[in-house]
Amino acid sequence: MFRGVNHLALDSKGRLAVPTRYRDTLARHCNGQMVLTVDVDRDHCLLLYPLPEWEEIERKLIKLPSLSKPARRLQRLLIGHATECELDGAGRILLPPPLREFASLVKNVVLIGQGNKFEIWDETSWNTRRAEWLAQSVEDEGALPPDMESISL
Numbered sequence: 001m002f003r004g005v006n007h008l009a010l011d012s013k014g015r016l017a018v019p020t021r022y023r024d025t026l027a028r029h030c031n032g033q034m035v036l037t038v039d040v041d042r043d044h045c046l047l048l049y050p051l052p053e054w055e056e057i058e059r060k061l062i063k064l065p066s067l068s069k070p071a072r073r074l075q076r077l078l079i080g081h082a083t084e085c086e087l088d089g090a091g092r093i094l095l096p097p098p099l100r101e102f103a104s105l106v107k108n109v110v111l112i113g114q115g116n117k118f119e120i121w122d123e124t125s126w127n128t129r130r131a132e133w134l135a136q137s138v139e140d141e142g143a144l145p146p147d148m149e150s151i152s153l
Helices: 020-030 051-062 069-081 097-102 123-139
Strands: 002-009 015-017 033-038 046-050 083-086 092-094 108-115 118-122
Touching: 020 033, 020 046, 020 051, 033 051, 033 069, 033 097, 046 051, 051 069, 069 097, 083 092, 108 123, 118 123
Parallel strands: none
Antiparallel strands: 002 108, 015 092, 033 046, 033 083, 046 118, 108 118
């Protein structure tokens, strides 16, 4: 559904203009209603889900055992930071200050389609991590999970 790398700029109010090519899909799939949350990996980026996709993930998170420390951590971070947002008439979404701060988003950002969601990165952080991943790809030959080894690119 969502793919590609898009270099964008936040406006002075912290709004992100969603590229036109995604707007019709978002309008059809979720009526422009989305949920923004943090990525729990070491990468400080944000995750932007169409509302129906997020609701499915949220149901699974809520069902995790509450006495499990890793499960509680996921619930606290993902659900605790989850913020509903909606495309405005100009196709923009407002990124709340606490989430912008978490991901170090000031001006130049990168919106990356990940199939069912988007990642939102600070442009400098994205460029650094992408360079690291590209350097690792040569070094990590054979590190794919067994179920990925049959995929031909």
